[in-house]
Amino acid sequence: MLQVAFIRENKEDVIKRLAKRNIDAAPMIEEVIVLDEARRQLQTQLDNTLAESNTLSKEIGNLFKSGKAAEANDLKEKTTQLKEDSKRLGDDLNTKAEALIDLLYKIPNVPHESVPNGTSxxxxxxxxxxxxxxxxxxxxxxxxxxxxxxxxxxxxxxxxxxxxxxxxxxxxxxxxxxxxxxxxxxxxxxxxxxxxxxxxxxxxxxxxxxxxxxxxxxxxxxxxxxxxxxxxxxxxxxxxxxxxxxxxxxxxxxxxxxxxxxxxxxxxxxxxxxxxxxxxxxxxxxxxxxxxxxxxxxxxxxxxxxxxxxxxxxxxxxxxxxxxxxxxxxxxxxxxxxxxxxxxxxxxxxxxxxxxxxxxxxxxxxxxxxxxxxxxxxxxxxxxxxxxxxxxxxxxxxxxxxxxxxxxxxxxxxxxxxxxxx
Missing domain, CATH: 3.30.930.10 (Bira Bifunctional Protein; Domain 2)
Structure with a gap:
């Protein structure tokens, strides 16, 4: 399986070398990059959401300790929404990651530069x-x-x-x-x-x-x-x-x-x-x-x-x-x-x-x-x-x-x- 980083860094060369196999790999390679970009964005959103949720959880604990229950309960509603957002983002991330892996499994290895061209x-x-x-x-x-x-x-x-x-x-x-x-x-x-x-x-x-x-x-x-x-x-x-x-x-x-x-x-x-x-x-x-x-x-x-x-x-x-x-x-x-x-x-x-x-x-x-x-x-x-x-x-x-x-x-x-x- 080709590494995503290798594909991103050598996109044109990967497409050119895969052409030796008589396949037009450009659509697959472009889709890999699109899926990987979407996966990266979802991962960033999920990380930020989880970080915000953790910060609020600590703040809620401190408010309860300080006797500020009303303020703590207000923040709890927000953490509930953040948990729902986290689940949705996690599901979307898994879907994109699985789609990316499935696509990578379908892409053959790039031939060595010494491999001759040919159709049979x-x-x-x-x-x-x-x-x-x-x-x-x-x-x-x-x-x-x-x-x-x-x-x-x-x-x-x-x-x-x-x-x-x-x-x-x-x-x-x-x-x-x-x-x-x-x-x-x-x-x-x-x-x-x-x-x-x-x-x-x-x-x-x-x-x-x-x-x-x-x-x-x-x-x-x-x-x-x-x-x-x-x-x-x-x-x-x-x-x-x-x-x-x-x-x-x-x-x-x-x-x-x-x-x-x-x-x-x-x-x-x-x-x-x-x-x-x-x-x-x-x-x-x-x-x-x-x-x-x-x-x-x-x-x-x-x-x-x-x-x-x-x-x-x-x-x-x-x-x-x-x-x-x-x-x-x-x-x-x-x-x-x-x-x-x-x-x-x-x-x-x-x-x-x-x-x-x-x-x-x-x-x-x-x-x-x-x-x-x-x-x-x-x-x-x-x-x-x-x-x-x-x-x-x-x-x-x-x-x-x-x-x-x-x-x-x-x-x-x-x-x-x-x-x-x-």
Missing amino acids: EADNKEIYSEGDIPKLHEAALPHWELAKKYDIIDFELGNKITGAGFPVYKGKGARLQRALIAYFLDKNTAAGYTEYQLPLLVNETSGFGTGQLPDKEGQMYHVGADNLYLIPTAEVPGTNIFRGDLLSESELPLSITGYTPCFRREAGSYGAHVRGLNRLHQFDKVEIIRVEHPENSYKAFEGMIEHVKDILKELKLPYRILKLCGADVTFASALTYDFEVFSTAQDRWLEISSVSNFETFQANRLKLRFKNQDGKTQLCHTLNGSSLALPRVLAGILENYQTEDGIEIPEVLIPYTGFAKI
């Missing part, structure tokens, strides 16, 4: 690529056919148990899935991230804290009886660990990692491009999350990028990095880089990780602050990244490592799988 994901900018795309044998198959051929993932069984988008991993497929999770967690903890096991359901406050709520696109699964939400990513419970915290500067940075299943409705996703593991309603992901000093957050961001690059180098998967344009950057993010692995059998790039810097946007919602050396309170910066999302990594391994007589396992994973080939 086609305008994302490739900034790095690494790895050679393997040449496969003539009978090479896409991963969903490989999964059936070697009996390692059963999409039809998942459909029987739950529905489309809920695959069942079997035998060496399940073992490979578990190996990837353990490998990712070990890489992250070796890099200094503290491992957490996190809840898979969160309350409404947590959803608002990281910007998943209000859920404009209807992508979260809602458990209505308890008003809880299945997590779309470990970012939500992980970042909310620090909600409401006032840290000391010496405690920064904070870095955590966690493995969770993730749940997304993926409403409106149809067609060949979502076959197999390409897009699921339930999938596994290992996340990295950082809470940083504002002066260090972009250095940390680059460190997270290098960390994910190192994992993909060890897996020996061809990949590229995209800087997302304004139209594709997420609601809460100021800057996002996407990692994509090349699926040789599908002849297309598959997104496997997003690394984002939210600057103070989430921290303002979370009231996540720190005290600097001067004793002043500042908002932290929050960052997160997939390290990594499993389905498309697994798809890339199955397709790129396939041979005529089986699927080889990346060397770095063999100690985790206990086998070198499927």
Whole structure:
């Protein structure tokens, strides 16, 4: 959530940067300033009314002590009116404050100045690529056919148990899935991230804290009886660990990692491009999350990028990095880089990780602050990244490592799988 003071002081710049998202934010920004001005005026009136009421109450007490009951009773009528005025002003103030918060919740983060303009994901900018795309044998198959051929993932069984988008991993497929999770967690903890096991359901406050709520696109699964939400990513419970915290500067940075299943409705996703593991309603992901000093957050961001690059180098998967344009950057993010692995059998790039810097946007919602050396309170910066999302990594391994007589396992994973080939 943007800070009102930031909006007031940088109105034109906020409108200009939000235009990168292809939205005309001017009406919303103007309304924020109008609501905030009204709120300030009501607060001043309420403070003055309460102060006058307190002064009269003391004067009435003194008059009664002095035996001047008639004068005291006259003033009591005035305090009655002041109390009514205070209640009315308080109600008006709450109404304006709620309207202001509701509006602020609807305004996305301002993109970083380096975010490119664009109208769709086609305008994302490739900034790095690494790895050679393997040449496969003539009978090479896409991963969903490989999964059936070697009996390692059963999409039809998942459909029987739950529905489309809920695959069942079997035998060496399940073992490979578990190996990837353990490998990712070990890489992250070796890099200094503290491992957490996190809840898979969160309350409404947590959803608002990281910007998943209000859920404009209807992508979260809602458990209505308890008003809880299945997590779309470990970012939500992980970042909310620090909600409401006032840290000391010496405690920064904070870095955590966690493995969770993730749940997304993926409403409106149809067609060949979502076959197999390409897009699921339930999938596994290992996340990295950082809470940083504002002066260090972009250095940390680059460190997270290098960390994910190192994992993909060890897996020996061809990949590229995209800087997302304004139209594709997420609601809460100021800057996002996407990692994509090349699926040789599908002849297309598959997104496997997003690394984002939210600057103070989430921290303002979370009231996540720190005290600097001067004793002043500042908002932290929050960052997160997939390290990594499993389905498309697994798809890339199955397709790129396939041979005529089986699927080889990346060397770095063999100690985790206990086998070198499927």
